[in-house]
Amino acid sequence: MVGTAERTASGGSYNCGLPAPPISERVQIAALASDMAGEKKVFGFEEVASHNVTKDCWIIIAGKVYDVTPFMDEHPGGDEVLLAVTGKDATNDFEDIGHSESAREMMDKYHIGEIDASTIPVKRTHVTPQQVPGNQDKGADALIKILQFLVPILILGLAFAIRQYTKSE
Numbered sequence: 634m635v636g637t638a639e640r641t642a643s644g645g646s647y648n649c650g651l652p653a654p655p656i657s658e659r660v661q662i663a664a665l666a667s668d669m670a671g672e673k674k675v676f677g678f679e680e681v682a683s684h685n686v687t688k689d690c691w692i693i694i695a696g697k698v699y700d701v702t703p704f705m706d707e708h709p710g711g712d713e714v715l716l717a718v719t720g721k722d723a724t725n726d727f728e729d730i731g732h733s734e735s736a737r738e739m740m741d742k743y744h745i746g747e748i749d750a751s752t753i754p755v756k757r758t759h760v761t762p763q764q765v766p767g768n769q770d771k772g773a774d775a776l777i778k779i780l781q782f783l784v785p786i787l788i789l790g791l792a793f794a795i796r797q798y799t800k801s802e
């Protein structure tokens with residue numbers, strides 16, 4: 634799905650008789666047009682996440698949706714990193730790099746809308762499975778305690794027996 638302005642631009646129906654501009658320019662025109670109209674689209678997370686290939690790549694940074702497709706080849710950090718952050722909130726990844734001011738200014742070109750925050754899946758936190766107190770564990774514990782007590786006694790007994798045996802000889 635694309636924004637209204639983008640739909641018009643990417644539809645190929647340029648009725649002025651001129652050939653359509655390259656896709657990167659079309660995205661910029663679309664972004665500009667929707668900016669001017671003051672209407673940025675609100676996208677659902679699933680929709681944004683579905684644009685996850687080199688030729689169609691959308692990312693989410695700080696609640697905003699960026700179509701970085703025309704930027705894939707130009708990104709100094711490479712296209713793999715951009716692809717790797719599709720389908721998630723890339724804010725931390727973006728900030729961790731420490732992008733420059735000029736990088737941040739560049740972002741406006743690719744801004745196509747906002748993300749509907751309520752559609753972002755909640756982060757799953759790892760919950761350590763509760764240990765169910767089972768009889769098996771209790772039994773193992775008891776056996777270890779018994780062995781801890783018995784083994785030294787057995788060793789002592791054995792030593793004593795050997796001593797008695799060698800003495801009597």
Ligand code: HEM
Nearest residue numbers: 699709710714718723726727730731732733736739740743
């Ligand atoms: C629209 C979004 C983005 C734009 C416009 C952008 C732009 C840039 C620019 C201009 C640079 C050169 C260094 C600088 O000026 O800071 C850069 C480097 C880099 N970017 Fe991005 N970037 C974007 C998103 C991301 C994301 C989401 C990641 C994910 C981790 C990322 C990872 C990197 C990496 C690894 C470098 C190389 C840093 C280095 O070699 O020092 N970028 N980016």
